[in-house]
Amino acid sequence: MNTPATVTVTGATRDFHGSPALRGVDLVLPPGRITGLLGRNGAGKSTLLSLLAGRRRPTSGTIRVDDGDPFTDAATIQRICLVGDGGGDSDTSRVGARIDLLTTLRPSFDPDLAHRLLADFDIAERTRIKSLSRGQRAAVAVTLGLASRCALTLFDESHLGMDAHNRYVFYDALLADYVAHPRTIVVSTHHVDELARVLEDVVVLDVGRVLLHEPRDEVVARGAVVTGPARAVSGLVAGTRTLRTRRLGNTTEAVVYGDGTADVRQRAPAAGVDVTPIGLQDLFVQLTMKEHA
Amino acid sequence: MFDDDRPIYLQIADRIRTDILSGDLGPDDRVMSTNEIAQEFRINPATAAKGINLLVDDGILYKRRGVGMFVHDDARAVLRRRRREAFFSERVDPVVAEARLLDVPLDDVIARIRSTLPDPAPTPEPTSSPS
Numbered sequence: 001m002n003t004p005a006t007v008t009v010t011g012a013t014r015d016f017h018g019s020p021a022l023r024g025v026d027l028v029l030p031p032g033r034i035t036g037l038l039g040r041n042g043a044g045k046s047t048l049l050s051l052l053a054g055r056r057r058p059t060s061g062t063i064r065v066d067d068g069d070p071f072t073d074a075a076t077i078q079r080i081c082l083v084g085d086g087g088g089d090s091d092t093s094r095v096g097a098r099i100d101l102l103t104t105l106r107p108s109f110d111p112d113l114a115h116r117l118l119a120d121f122d123i124a125e126r127t128r129i130k131s132l133s134r135g136q137r138a139a140v141a142v143t144l145g146l147a148s149r150c151a152l153t154l155f156d157e158s159h160l161g162m163d164a165h166n167r168y169v170f171y172d173a174l175l176a177d178y179v180a181h182p183r184t185i186v187v188s189t190h191h192v193d194e195l196a197r198v199l200e201d202v203v204v205l206d207v208g209r210v211l212l213h214e215p216r217d218e219v220v221a222r223g224a225v226v227t228g229p230a231r232a233v234s235g236l237v238a239g240t241r242t243l244r245t246r247r248l249g250n251t252t253e254a255v256v257y258g259d260g261t262a263d264v265r266q267r268a269p270a271a272g273v274d275v276t277p278i279g280l281q282d283l284f285v286q287l288t289m290k291e292h293a
Numbered sequence: 294m295f296d297d298d299r300p301i302y303l304q305i306a307d308r309i310r311t312d313i314l315s316g317d318l319g320p321d322d323r324v325m326s327t328n329e330i331a332q333e334f335r336i337n338p339a340t341a342a343k344g345i346n347l348l349v350d351d352g353i354l355y356k357r358r359g360v361g362m363f364v365h366d367d368a369r370a371v372l373r374r375r376r377r378e379a380f381f382s383e384r385v386d387p388v389v390a391e392a393r394l395l396d397v398p399l400d401d402v403i404a405r406i407r408s409t410l411p412d413p414a415p416t417p418e419p420t421s422s423p424s
Contacts (some may be wrong), residue, residue, distance in 0.1 A: 034337060171335055179328040179338055197301060197336040215298055217340070277297050 002151035003109055004031035004184045005065050005079055007052060012061035013208075015045050019045040021102075023076035024061070026061035029184060029201075034174075036216070037188040037197060038284050039205035045188040048214040049156045052186070065152055078106070082154045083145030085161055086137025088129040090248065090255035095132075096125035097142055106148050113177065114147040120169050134161040146177050155187040167191065171198055174267050196220075202280070206288050216280065224261050227253045228273030236264055236271050243286040255286050294334055301336055303343030313353065313368050314376065324354060324362040397414075 007029035014022040017171060018255075022044045029035055040047045043260060046214060050056045051063050055078050063069065063199030080246065102109045121139040129137060138161045145153060159167050175198060176184060186203075189195050202219050204211040212219065219221030226233055233252040240260030246253045268275040296297055312318040325333070328402045330341035348354040353368045365371075392402050 033339070168335075172332070174333060175332050175338075179331060197295075197334075197340065200337045200339045216337075217302070217343075221300065277299075279297060 001182065002079060002149060003183050005151040006031045007152065007184065007186075008062075008064040008066075009048075009052070009064045011056040011281075012048075012051060012063060014044075014051060015059045016047075022051075022090060023032070025205075025208075025210055026149045027203065027210055027213060029186065031184050032182045033200045034178065034185045034187065034198060035201040035226050036192070036194055036199040037186050037202055037205065038192060039188070040288050042207075043205040045171075045205055046156055048187060051106060052152070053080050055082065063233070068259075071224070076156055079151040080154070081145050081150035081152070083158045084156050085139050085158055086129075086132075086134065086141040087187060088132075091129035091134050094126055094128050095123060096139070096143060098129070100282045101146065106150075107180065108149040108247065110147045114143055115168075117143040117173055120173070121166055126282070129284060133143065135163055138162050139166055139170070146173055147173065149177075149181050150154055150183065152184045153186075154184070155189075157188050157190065160190065162253065167194065169213070171195065174198065193279050193282055196280040204284060204287060211287060219283065220277065220280055221276040223254055223257045224265060225253060225276045225278050226264060226268070226273055227251065227276070232271045232273050236267060236273055240264055241287075255283075257263045257283065257287065294415075295336075302340050302343035302347065305330060305341060305423045306347045307347060309344075310315070310353070310372055313364055314372050318364050320364055322364045323360075324364065326361055 007027070009025050009027040012022055012025045013020060025048060037045050037048070047056070051058055052065070052070065054063075054065075054072075057071045059274075065076050065080060068079075070076050070080055074123065074189050081140075099111055099114045102114075103111045115125070116142070121136070121143065123136055123139060125130070127221070129140065132140065139159055142158050143160065145155065145158070159170050172193070173183070174187075187195060187199070196216065199216045201214065202216045203213045213289055225235055228251065230247065230252040233254055237254050237256050240256045240263075241258040242256050244255040265275045295301050308323060309318065309319060318324065327338050327341045327345055330345075331334070331338040334393060336340075345354065348363065353365055353372065354362045356362055357367055388402065389399065408410070
């Protein structure tokens, strides 16, 4: 069995036709965790994942999966699985044939899990890939990705095209198989709130840089919505990073993010101010919003 | 199952505490494992482990290697004692404070509480029985 991989990214940049997609990324992913990779369109998520999977080479800097270079080292490449959204518009092969192929190619591949998952997704194995819907192709892709049981498994917005039911089938299968066969997993997603509780760590990419990399619990604890009389709120949040302020009459709502949030929470009742949690999705949107000033 | 108001691991610990208090989990009963909780409630196993470990550190649960987590003999008594203390500070005191604010006589509050008790109203019980 594959032991979970450690990922080390040092000073990685990547340019496309002279314009930078990654602008210097330093990142260490400890083995055996599920990390959520969040970022707006064009933030560099897919680029980073393709570097981790050895599909591309960084323009500068290094990528290591355990001690190996995923771009050049064959043994390292065997330990990595990058799952996209299925693609395959012109793929005439049948789903079942893909399972047979991977069973031969990858020693860690579990065909039983693949058969079981496809049944959960309601996909017949004799169907040709090209005649599946977009969401069904995505289901096939995550099935093959999970059943590959790679030490480093990367999902690049794989479940984007799936309907809600199938996304939950995916989350359940991901957790069940991760628990039984621990590995290092990175999931990039726009369905942040759906996946939030499944994540242990969160990486937020913003314009090609790592904006934050922390345990999900801590990110969520650091954020809060503070609502109350304008004067009381502004006094309370002074000194804590405020991401957004809205006013309605004499009531102010401020979104705060920082180490001071715990203190704000404690002093709020005495100040007659409400403090409520903010979801990961909302927090992420506020953190990556373009500065207007 | 869980709300977003508090960290999930605290809510997991609370659910287990409530099950122990209600008797759904008795002494030496096995508690759901971290992995079972993770799959049942679709949460990260590390989050589930954090909730369970909170109760282990607290002496409510104990670990048997390779078997699982179990409820301590005196867990229910300990939790009851603590919740009773919290009952007065967190539930009764705010009621009294609100009553003061609204000028409601405390006798009215007490009468109201008595009136909700099943008939016949029990007399205040002594802290230790004479026998």
